[in-house]
Amino acid sequence: MSKQVLTILGATGSIGVSTLDVVGRHPDRYEVFALSAHRQVEKLAALCLQFRPKIAVVAGEPEAQKLRSLLGGAPEIEVLHGAVALEQIAAAPEVTTVVAAIVGGAGLGSSLAAARTGKRVLLANKEALVMAGDIFIKTLRDSGGVLLPIDSEHNAVFQSLPVGFDYGLKHCSVRKVILTASGGPFRNTPREALRNVTPDQACAHPNWAMGRKISVDSATMMNKGLEVIEASWIFGVGAERIDVLIHPESTIHSMVQYEDGAVLAELGNPDMRTPIAHVLAYPERIASGVGSLDLVKTGKLTFEAPDLERFPCLKLAYDALRAGKNASVTLNAANEEAVAAFLDGKLSFDRIPDVVAECLDCVPGMQLNSLEDILAADQIARQAAHRVLDTCKDPA
Ligand code: NAD
Numbered sequence: 001m002s003k004q005v006l007t008i009l010g011a012t013g014s015i016g017v018s019t020l021d022v023v024g025r026h027p028d029r030y031e032v033f034a035l036s037a038h039r040q041v042e043k044l045a046a047l048c049l050q051f052r053p054k055i056a057v058v059a060g061e062p063e064a065q066k067l068r069s070l071l072g073g074a075p076e077i078e079v080l081h082g083a084v085a086l087e088q089i090a091a092a093p094e095v096t097t098v099v100a101a102i103v104g105g106a107g108l109g110s111s112l113a114a115a116r117t118g119k120r121v122l123l124a125n126k127e128a129l130v131m132a133g134d135i136f137i138k139t140l141r142d143s144g145g146v147l148l149p150i151d152s153e154h155n156a157v158f159q160s161l162p163v164g165f166d167y168g169l170k171h172c173s174v175r176k177v178i179l180t181a182s183g184g185p186f187r188n189t190p191r192e193a194l195r196n197v198t199p200d201q202a203c204a205h206p207n208w209a210m211g212r213k214i215s216v217d218s219a220t221m222m223n224k225g226l227e228v229i230e231a232s233w234i235f236g237v238g239a240e241r242i243d244v245l246i247h248p249e250s251t252i253h254s255m256v257q258y259e260d261g262a263v264l265a266e267l268g269n270p271d272m273r274t275p276i277a278h279v280l281a282y283p284e285r286i287a288s289g290v291g292s293l294d295l296v297k298t299g300k301l302t303f304e305a306p307d308l309e310r311f312p313c314l315k316l317a318y319d320a321l322r323a324g325k326n327a328s329v330t331l332n333a334a335n336e337e338a339v340a341a342f343l344d345g346k347l348s349f350d351r352i353p354d355v356v357a358e359c360l361d362c363v364p365g366m367q368l369n370s371l372e373d374i375l376a377a378d379q380i381a382r383q384a385a386h387r388v389l390d391t392c393k394d395p396a
């Protein structure tokens, strides 16, 4: 067995750290070529000293200088910075496997660079697919690269499909893809109470420990909306064949319903090291450090339909997927800007869906034929979001 050579984009994040935890358990299988972080320089330095990559990438020159001084004892680690360097470590010929775990649209360029150069792309950065799913999948097909989903729902669907499916369920007799959702920390919170929610309350997810942006997305249920769009690209299915089911225990990570009525699912403890280990070793299985699921202790598994009145973001995402053109780009960009404003104390939680909806209304439809078109549409949507945010001087 030859070793997989890894680049981990977003190594200091929740997914990055979980990935390195699994990697550290299997030094015979994995070699770390490069790690990246944005501004968490101390954390990256500690990971570099432990995993000894050849290259480390950070946001800018000041971060690079700081990292170089922290790595004084390891001068062989080359320190680079900026977006071009991220694409360079994603596309490096030595690298077999790229873990794409940067948060938000900032991860698109490097995720695509990995796809373009025929790597195994272990994808957590769902925003890249929401923005550029069509180009992403075409690029992978052309390069011979492989996409393996880390997102727990998509990983569960992937595990519930026949081996060898090819970005499309046409031949698999699938009736529905059913994405489960915990419902987040405000599943039972009345709509009026959502106005005064703080960032820390929104980030206190009942089942999963995650970065702050995805935690807020889980609380608004935009995360599930982004995942519906992500699923449509990975599995080649339309909105009408993707259902969302609230399942507060997060034990069933998603399901596939077949034409004959059979439903296959993947179950486990809610710990991202399981899907990460699955994609790292695929098609083999390796230890991940996750304990055994104890269904007696779990006792009951419960389900309910999502409440689109209290969580309009999910409906906005379905609408954007159906609308096509630049709607998903606008949805994603407006959401990123609104979530950043909320985390910054400049927008109340309950206005996040309003900002996204207003942007979807005011940004005109555009056909997207290239990456340049997508990046331009992203900028237009972010400018629209800033105009809308300027009119919301919240919280009062
Ligand atoms: P996080 O905030 O914990 O980590 C983000 C990482 O990206 C960090 O290493 C950070 O330094 C880096 N980063 C941030 N902004 C950047 C920028 N502008 N340029 C370059 N690098 C930047 O996030 P996370 O929770 O690990 O999530 C990462 C991705 O994985 C997201 O797309 C998220 O939706 C997806 N995901 C996360 C989970 C989870 O359990 N955390 C589950 C499924 C999918």
Ligand code: MG
Pocket (backbone or CB within 6 Å): 151, 152, 153, 227
């Ligand atoms: Mg998920």
